[in-house]
């Protein structure tokens with residue numbers, strides 16, 4: 090043991106019974122979180138030699154805060170995002186509440202066991218927000234608070250349930266993430282409320298101790314954004330010492346102590362504290378405080394920070410009833426508090442050794458073989474502890490079904506309203522705006538759908554064609570604000586009146602906020618009992634800007650519709666950096682996100698209808714539509730909706746045994762059709778395939794391969810589609826996106842693919858020039874056909 094274990098959890102003789110129990114639970118959480126990580130790393134068989142990992146120090150840091158929150162302060166209607174690396178503490182809390190099993194606890198970080206970081210999907214309904222990518226879970230609470238208000242102000246959801254607080258327990262280094270500040274700014278604009286961020290201010294990140302003075306800056310930023318900031322700096326023991334003669338000098342000494350020195354002394358323990366204190370305060374009256382203490386007691390005094398003093402934490406949190414202003418609590422803590430590596434700068438991934446764990450076990454009074462026993466090693470009667478846990482406010486059921494709510498389905502008509510477009514020229518983006526505006530009338534069978542849609546966009550509402558919908562449904566704002574231009578009778582196509590009944594949430598340009606908002610809106614059924622159908626629009630290239638937040642939203646199975654437009658090179662003169670080439674590949678690779686790209690509005694209408702339905706299905710997912718501003722002549726035809734949704738349909742079916750087909754995706758349809766017309770002169774029987782979702786095709790193909798490996802009969806859509814072509818047939822594929830999107834088609838039936846699509850980007854131009862430059866024009870397609878036919 091490097092240092093004596095500090096007595097984080099020792100109950101004092103004068104403590105009330107209530108407090109004694111809380112301190113016992115603190116002690117239990119420290120034990121269980123450390124033990125489950127130890128078990129995973131040192132006890133469980135390790136088959137691959139990889140370190141299992143876990144964060145004992147990050148857990149220890151936040152024990153008192155989480156004890157105070159879950160066993161005293163929180164109410165079942167509160168929604169809480171837990172610092173990722175405190176996952177084991179969270180699981181241990183649920184274990185004490187009887188909401189987690191021992192098997193799952195023992196399986197930490199194992200397939201089927203509890204996850205490293207809390208996961209809504211894998212760890213069950215007690216997790217409100219998945220976390221893991223630092224910063225996102227914290228910011229997410231801003232948007233979930235906003236969405237809870239949205240639901241309430243629209244009279245959707247469970248009016249019978251009390252409104253909850255949205256709470257993030259944040260690591261201090263999470264505040265280095267830029268998305269935090271984007272969310273702060275957006276939250277201020279929307280006047281968010283009922284929001285708490287509790288910062289575990291251990292002044293350590295992964296690599297190091299954070300610079301001094303940083304927090305002065307961060308605190309100021311919170312205040313500038315309208316937050317109430319409350320610092321929980323010192324615990325009761327230290328405050329009592331400060332109140333004594335010489336105490337002011339002691340306080341000044343700690344206040345001035347650099348973070349790294351404080352951490353190092355914490356790690357070294359009482360004798361080092363004494364040496365350092367006496368070097369500076371040897372002649373001061375503070376000696377009267379220091380001298381009578383043993384080394385251990387001095388160490389305990391000097392590490393008595395507010396975030397480890399449960400009474401201080403409870404009193405502070407209880408004093409705040411989270412109302413009109415969001416509140417940030419900055420709780421000073423020590424990373425690894427109570428463990429042998431407390432304060433050590435390298436402790437982030439530090440694990441207690443077996444020897445250290447033995448000492449810790451006896452210090453905790455845990456008998457070998459009783460490590461998982463709920464009340465082992467505690468000093469109070471088991472029945473009393475059980476009764477206490479059962480009567481915690483957070484443990485009382487929010488509804489008979491628990492804290493995770495359900496919401497009725499929103500009815501989606503069999504077909505969405507689309508104007509007759511055959512022979513007319515329009516774009517998929519314009520078609521999207523028109524259909525949504527039609528839904529926005531809210532007439533007849535569209536009423537339910539219209540009332541549950543909420544739209545949002547990061548400052549590209551008008552340029553992505555959401556304008557007509559917004560004109561009908563208004564902008565959401567807690568306060569009613571008139572449109573000044575309209576009142577002054579100044580001509581504008583946009584009517585931007587704001588009110589609590591508005592259905593569009595206008596965001597500033599920050600794509601991570603878009604995805605966090607879509608994520609929060611997409612979780613409203615479970616959180617609020619209201620089913621919102623969120624629709625977010627963004628320029629396709631800037632999906633990349635918010636990609637981690639998009640993946641994060643999907644990871645927790647949020648349900649929403651993403652519409653990205655314009656896309657590809659096809660936005661032409663707008664050009665340059667606004668061109669996107671990788672997004673179709675993201676569409677294939679992103680989990681829990683079904684991606685589509687229509688070429689024509691009839692396909693779009695099918696996809697859009699499907700999206701509103703698919704978002705609501707238990708086995709559904711979020712949906713992504715990649716659209717374009719290129720106007721194309723709209724065909725007159727009857728489409729097979731199932732084929733469109735499965736990912737491809739023949740525009741001109743091939744003859745049996747055909748030697749070649751052209752497959753196109755999205756706005757390059759005219760080039761493909763022109764090339765096809767020339768091709769069929771020379772190769773009769775060729776086919777022309779419209780690819781509407783390489784993502785669905787690929788998913789279906791993988792599923793069929795897997796099923797067949799498992800001995801089941803299965804055939805995927807792409808296998809059926811390509812079946813009429815000759816076994817060695819050539820496929821020329823083309824899209825305004827990376828050609829790898831289609832290159833795999835050749836593996837489906839052993840046919841040969843010549844894939845076309847830009848693999849470079851970055852020039853302005855008009856469509857003819859750019860399509861020629863990047864080899865997706867008619868000539869390029871014909872050249873590829875020649876190459877393919879020659880083999």
Ligand SMILES: Cc1ncc(C[n+]2csc(CCOP(=O)(O)OP(=O)(O)O)c2C)c(N)n1
Nearest residue numbers: 147174221222223260261262263293294295
């Ligand atoms: C986006 C992202 N980048 C990097 C990491 C790796 N990482 C995990 S924890 C951590 C530091 C966390 O420090 P802090 O938030 O202060 O937590 P604590 O000190 O309580 O462990 C980092 C960089 C991550 N999880 N997510």
Ligand SMILES: [Mg+2]
Nearest residue numbers: 261262293294
């Ligand atoms: Mg930290």
